[in-house]
Amino acid sequence: MLVGVEYPELAERTGRFRFGAPHAVTVGDDGARVAFLRSEGPYDPAAALWVLTVSSGTITKIADGPVDSYAGSADLSVLAWARDGRLFRSGGEPSTAAPVVEPRPDPTGRAIGYTTPDGTLRVIGPDGDDELLAGEPGSGVSWGIAEPAAAEFGRARGWWWSPDGSRILAVRSAAAVSLHLLDLHGGWVDVHWDRETYPYLVDVRWTAGNPLITVLRRSQQHGLVLSVDPRTGETQVHAELADPRWVEPVPGTPLLLGDGRVLVGGELAHDGFDARCLFADGSLLTPPDLYVRRVVGLLAGTSELIVEATEGEPAEQHVFAVRTALGGAGTKARRLTTEPGWHRAHLGGDVLVIDDTVRRGAAVLALPSDAHPLPYRPQPALTKVTDRRLPTGVLYPAGHVTGTRLPVLLDLGDGPGHQHVVADPVRWQERQWWADAGFVVVSVDSRGTPGVAPSYEKVVHRRLADVALTDQIDALHGLTGKHPDLDLGRVAVRGTGLGGWLAACAVQRRPDVFRCGVAIDPITDWTRLSAAYAERYLGRQADNPEIYTHHALAPVDRASLLISPAGGLSEEREFVIRECA
Incomplete structure (x- = not known):
């Protein structure tokens, strides 16, 4: 195959x-x-x-x-990776005392730390000795492993090296999450913050100076960016994050700038602005028409910050250089990518990698590629519909003859919270496969989707089902003027995870619109989800039981809805084709 x-x-x-x-x-x-x-x-x-x-x-x-996956020292002179529980490093295979998970050299390359399947944290020193740094085997407590709630905030790591490689900052995961500074030569310091009020550890960064951590209340409506004193574990507030719905930190922040200011992400929601921006010690750095998606880092030898962001068209992501120097010239961002599309960046020192191109000053190198051309060349028609300007993509079968009406497949993907209408041909490959089976495939970034504006993303708070489903239906009807070949009498809907839940809601609540649906690994019970995930959208169940009831699925009617495990695409297509015939 x-x-x-x-x-x-x-x-x-x-x-x-x-x-x-x-x-x-x-x-x-x-x-x-x-x-x-x-x-x-x-x-x-x-x-x-x-x-x-x-x-x-x-x-x-x-x-x-x-x-x-792999990790490296600061200059990448030492690289480490694991395979089948064994540790490998550039230049050899060190012996270890336990199976290896997530090995990571210290920034200097002298030592390698790793976690184990039983939740301990170990370090191999410069002399090759493998020592236990922290662990409580058999207790149900883990060290250096990201707790389950961390994934809901995009954090996969559970431990971090100090810049000089002498200490490790590690998560201890038990009934409550705590953070500790571990000295390689013995002893540790507890990091102090009000863990009862701010139980969620959203992010940790230790690139220079003191570590920076971001913590959130359980409601996720208020958070703090804290600087940690590595000698005492005491913390100092650098910034507060607040939103009446939920706080959405910008990936790549907080970040210590070269002049000592701390960079944080936030939202501008006054004087007609509705923007996702960056601030340094309270001063706005990015123009309000820039939707910042991720901070890549500081370009050495300049006062410029490299970010991935959207300017105007949410289907595109570009790379920008943002001026961080203090002065009276106002905010300024310089776009580094020119071609329409979805661009990504990586940075180290004065070298910037954009997509597959390595740039150092005027010199340009290409990363080698032996990739096969994509199997399809989809050409989705991207547009915005209704007075809410819902981003929408429409994809026809190859060789479609205008005037031939076709059934519609509404592809929800992973559902709200995930952007689907993007200018990236990879994201349209499977949809073209479906289109060539005889459908017009439609994708809609309904409200609740990032990339447009903070208010657009968060208006679904505590009413996700109603807002998202209304937008999907309105977008279908809004397309008929420009796309008369859509047969809205034969509409199927398909989604995965949260998108699977919404697909099931669509079939159950609006059978007048949706003839059938496929729900792949759907969310079936919000009360069984991680509290960090469910409460972001619906609030606490104890305070809002009626909201959870409203978002629950009815018993499944398999005559019109197929509940499918991931990977069962052949059965899904046969079901959809049969029901839409």
């Missing part, structure tokens, strides 16, 4: 649409090296680890595949 050619739906789900393309890119702090993963052929799923030496353009293979 050639994944990505005969079966593109499986390729999209595993993120393997382009075997042979570089990914998981990391740039060393001094810009001397760029590490990345890439398989050695267009049909080879086993990614190898490579390093580009920027000054010479030399590319060296460090390890054969499969390497799923």
Whole structure:
């Protein structure tokens, strides 16, 4: 089976649409090296680890595949990865006292830390000795492993090296989450904050100076950015985050700027502005027409901050350089990408990688790629419909003849909270596969979707079902003027996870619009979800039981709704085709 050619739906789900393309890119702090993963052929799923030496353009293979993930020292001179519980590093295979999970060299490259399946944190020192740094085996307590709620805030890590490699800041996960500074030579310091009031540890960053952490109340409507004194564990408030619905920190923040100011993400919601912005010690840094998606980092030798952001068109993501220097010239952002599309960036020192291009000043290098061309060349018609300007994409079968009415497949993807209408051909491959089965495939970024404006994203608070479902239906009707070939008498709906829940809601609550639906691994009971996830949208169940009742699914009528596990696409398509015939 050639994944990505005969079966593109499986390729999209595993993120393997382009075997042979570089990914998981990391740039060393001094810009001397760029590490990345890439398989050695267009049909080879086993990614190898490579390093580009920027000054010479030399590319060296460090390890054969499969390497799923890796980490490096600050300058990437030492790289480490795990395979089947064994530790590997560039230049050898150190012996370990336990199975290895998430190995990570310290910034200097002298030591390597790792966690174990039983929740302990260990360090291999410069002399090769493997020592237990923290652990309580058999107690149900884990060290250095991200607690379940962390995933809801985009945090996958549970421990961090100090910049000099002498200490580790680690999460201790028990009934409540705590944070501790562990000295490699013995002893530890507890990090102090009001954990009862602010139980969620959203992010931790330790790139220079003192560690910075972000914590949230359980309601997620108020948070603090705290600086930690590594000697005492005491914390100082650098910024407050507040929103009457929920706080949404910008990835890549908080960040310590070169002049000592602390960069945080926030929202501008006055004087007609509705923007996701960056602030440094309370001063606005980004123009209010820029929707900041992620902070990449500071470009060495300049006063510019590199960010991924959207300017005007939510289907596109571009890379910008933002001026951070103090002065009276106001906010200023310089766009570095020119072609329409969805661009990504990585940064280290004075080297900037945009997509597959490495830039150092005027010099430009390309990361090597042996990727096979994408199986389809979809051309979705992107538009905005209704007075709410809902971003919408419409995809026809290849060779469609205008005037031929076709059934509609409303593809909800992963549902609200995930952007689907984007200018990235990879994201439309599976949809083209569905379209070629005889459908017009429609995707709508209803309210609740990021990328447009904060108010657009958060208006679903405590009324997700009503707002999201109304927008999907209104968008379908709003398309008929420009797309008369949509047969709205034959509409199917399909989604996964939260999108699966919304697909089931659509069939159950609006059978006048949706003839049938497929719910793939749907959310069926909001009360069984992580509190961090469910309460962001619905609030606490104890305070809002009627909201949870309103968002519950009715018993499933399998005559019109197929509940499918992930990967059952052939059965899904047969069901949808039959029901829409």
